[in-house]
Amino acid sequence: MNAEAIVQKISSDIKDKIQEVSLAAPLRINVKVDREKLLAVLQYLKEQFGFTHLATISGVDLGESFEVIYHLASHLATVNVRILTPRSAPTIPSTVSIIPGAILYERELQDMFGLVVQNIPNPRPLLLADDWPAGEYPLRKDWHFNRPAEKIPGGK
């Protein structure tokens, strides 16, 4: 089964669950879905085509909203499933029940973008320091790093 056939099958099978599906480049399929229907789409991709390997989850700050992209890969093709979540209520569902290996990527998203992952089994911070101030999310576009003035011990 090649990438075109997968696009065909997705658009005929679960037309009601997705917003759009396209073949962006050879072996790269883009699927756009509502965040409520994400789990159903991932479940379908896993059962129908065997997309069990989640390469990573990318978060992008679009200003008004956050885009979250689930990169699923297999020997057939790569499927990028994207959802949008508004900045005012940045929640996304946890995919750990379908793909157990997603846990670290979801914890990373929580740390870096301040997204709230619902039903995540272990919500502890993963990457940021233990004394990192709450409410600061480094990969948001409006966050800037202000380097503290360097103090040289014994200097003036």
Place this chain on the structure above:
Amino acid sequence: MAILKPILYILVYPGLLFLLLYSTFCEWFDRKLYARMQNRIGPLHTGRSGILQPIADIVKLCAKEDIVPEKADKRMFSALPVFALAIVCTAALYLPVWHYGSASSFNSFPGDLIVVAYLLTLPTLIFFLAGWHSTNFFSTIGGVRVLTMLFGYEIPLLLALLSPAVLAGSWRILEIATFFQKQPLLLLVNLIGFFVALVALQAKLERVPFDIPHAETEIVGGQFTEYSGKKLAFFRLLGDIEMVVGSGLIAAVFLGGFPGGLLPGLAWFIVKTLFVIFLLAAMRAATSRIRIDQMINFSWRWLAPLAVLQLFIVIIIKGMVS
């Protein structure tokens, strides 16, 4: 004169001075061999071909800051290295390097084989106490591993030392050595026991493949994690001296001792201990560290039965000879 000789014995040869110098030389020899076996050069810069490197290491350690953990039992923590060093140095006195003939004296009497084996067990207990009193997690695990390993190698070692004693009909190291000097062919009977004792000695010295108690990639420094400065230098020195005493004991019991009085005795001592150390270094270079459960398994499945087999062989041969 009668008093002078024991004093010389204790302080100069084969007592403290000789032991300190010779054990550092043995460490250099071992390091250099190990390095050559691994395609390296080894110590090079201190003294001729780095021969003074072990001494330099100890001097450097002595100059380092001496830290005692806050939660540790300070008195025990500081006393343990000194005790351990004193004990192995005492054990060294019983090696028959400069013997007095057949007369019993303070350092050669019937049963001194057992005394040396006992004295060589004590440092192991001290390692355990050192680990326990450091109150560090890694030290505690290291200490427990030391004791667990003791149950593995100690009995095969004793059994292996037993067989030459049974063959010679004596518990005195000097008499065992003299017996084999008269009948060198009988040494071949003890070959299995020799290898069992060699492996058990390697475990006693906690060297690869038996460096389980202080495996640095697993539990940092094991029982020595919290030790630093002079105390660590004592433990390092202790390891070297234990190696000399252990290989000297094996050479005396299994390789026919050191005949010929002062100077030939010294020559024999050096040749035979270096031979044992060479075997130990080769074993170290050719193997990888094993797990504690594998070690116990190995000693009870292979070492102990082999030692018992050796004992049977010795009893049968003894029946045939006499």
Place this chain on the structure above:
Amino acid sequence: MEFKVSLGPQHPALHEPISLRMTLDGEIIRDADLKLGYNHRGIEKLAESRTFIQNLYLTERICGICSFSHQTCFTQGVEKLMELVPAKRGLYIRTLVCELERVHSHLLWLGVAGQEAGFESFFMYTWRDREVVMDILDTISGNRVHYSMNTFGGVRRDIDEIQRKHILDSLDLLRTRTEYYLNLAATEPTFVGRLSGVGKLSKEQAIALCAVGPTLRASGVPMDVRKDDPYAVYDEIPFEVCTADSCDVLGRAVVRVKELMQSYNIIEFLLKNLPAGPIKVKAPRKVKENEVFSRYEAPRGENVHYIKSNGSDKPERLKVRAPTLANYPATIAMLKDGFIADIPLIFAAIDPCICCAERLVQLDHPRSGESKVLTFSQLRQMANQRYKNKQFKKKETLWPF
């Protein structure tokens, strides 16, 4: 008696800082958790304020061992964004460096495995042979670690006939040495005893936890980006995907040694079929608004970059997922119910590159199980306080001999 302990951030078995927090029952591990971020340098944030050309050298510095992996992954992504067709000879040289890097990384791993298992001789031998590959990389790129060979549209340096011959000659030596290691790793009883049966990861677990690279292939899943999603010139090269079915650390070692042999064949094929022509084509400075998802088979597994451009000369977003991060969930599954003695081996078996995947110290009280966290600044204050209060005797500060 169950007690909690934290291995790291500083520990002799770890070459880079990471904290493994474990619940132990005697010598057996009951539970494990990870704390990352001790090496977090904010490269993804930094990349948004650098131009594409600057990012080329920034991505290279994500890792010291697989530097070329990250750079190539980024370069390939950006080339797709620019709709650029790289020069053929450039692609061949790029693939050559990829495979040389794989050889050097796998040889390094073999040595590390030997060291973690307490087999120092093995470590010394493999690292000595690794120098041969390092020398090859040095002669063709001028550097031992950061090769900086890539540029958009090809590579920066050509290789000549003398270098070609040098590499081919060195390959013979590497082949015989690798066969010797394969033989050694399969026959030395103490080494095999330490590796086999350790760190079991079943096929189902490996797939569910999204493991990558040799960790996944040693569980019997033939997944390799070079075959599934060919990049550079891998669709023209004959090679096999190496797998093992033993699902343990020994299997991972065998997969890596087999891959070494495959890499030697690939290098030989590349050098014998090197096309003539230019090594690079000219690339534009600005990039159209688009996005790309770039995959690359690094020595440690699948390496992933997601690049989004916004029409300027800087990326809108660069997301890097190093293979090590993908293998962490599988590592935790492998550690459970193992021995303390196996921690370094299991952890080393995924070939962790901690700085790829991403300040303070956690102290656990061993007996009571309570934990407190000290920040770096607090630790520094404690140290200063200690030395201020300590009354040095005058003699003690001097050289004692």
